[in-house]
Amino acid sequence: MSAVLDEAEVDGVEEAYAPPPTSRMAIAVLALIGVFDAAYLSMYKLGIINGLTCTVGSCEQVQNSPQSALFGIPVSVLGLGAYVALLALALVGVQPRFAADRRIAQAITAISGIGVLFSAYLTYVEARVIYMWCQYCVISAILITLIFLLSLPGLKRARAADS
């Protein structure tokens, strides 16, 4: 890293090293919480644990509903994959040399945007189709919405850097 910094210094491109954006740090923290949230539901869905501790709602009934899988893949596993990807992107994205990287900003916005849409569908299913709520699904919907909103400044920053 030091060598890279030194090279940059020699080339006079210090501007490329933007300070680590707070919003991206927040994304990493939220994504890590999402990883645990989705991992817990995935462990239940995959039979690793036999029950869910659910203080609000009917988590197990929601997890056993037909809508809890998409093309045979548990929705919680898809969520886990998305959060792991977001965490990895955010961890790379907080590094000064990648803070203004357009591809990372776009990837975070795209993944979280798809997540928001899918969460909206799942929330609709809970409210209008199965009439049951799962607290971990609600937590996930909130997390992904926050991540999406926090990704927007990064996108703007990347566009500004490009232009």
Place this chain on the structure above:
Amino acid sequence: MPRPAQAPRRSSLTPFYIILGLVLVAGLGLLATRLKPKAGEAVNRGVPVTLTPEQLQRVQGISIGRADAPITIYEFADFQCPHCGQFAAFIEPLIRQNLVETGKARYVFYDFPLGFKWSFLAARAGRCANEQGKFWDFHGIVFARQQQWAFDPDAAAQFAEYAKTIPGMDAGKFEQCVRSDKYQREVSESQQLGQSLGVGGTPTLFVNGRKLDPLPETYSAFETQVRTIAPAAFAGAPAAPAAAPPAPGDTGGKVTGQSATP
């Protein structure tokens, strides 16, 4: 040109890494407490199963009646589903009396736990009773006392109490079976068979492979449909009597619907 301040850049990420580390430790700790195994835990959920069409054909239900009966009736049911309870109380006894005991039909019960609090546990308990040849006794009691155990925090204990009332049943052995994961796979396979056949709610009945949709509300309506599907089985037999008028305050023996998959 002044050197870029490398140290401040790194230190500005330190609080972030500390927070991330704390979240990591807290998350792992929470997951660890959830993973803690409980001794004698009565398994109340299925396992993912993927069966080929050939394997699905071999999924075992619990049957009663002559193996060579001309009519085969499959029922997919959930012990905790209220409509299954109604069906078991009002229609099923008449099916067994008029069709099974007369040798016309073989009745096969398949578990299709919907996801009520104790659906899966009750299905497993039914299989535990079946290993002692007491499934149908257990089936009758569990449906009749649905309201008693459905909201019990320890349904397994209730089932064990019911087992004690069934003559010839080893309640201790039964409870040991219920408080384990035995038959978890069998019930899960039964559930998958139902899904493959398009079962979306319970009770769902198939007569000689034909799904009864909608579910007949009375026994006479049921028998009428069965006669249409398998007329040869009734050659020379009189038609089913009309349903008795309902007594005030009861459902008139009608099963008023199906419980949908939650």
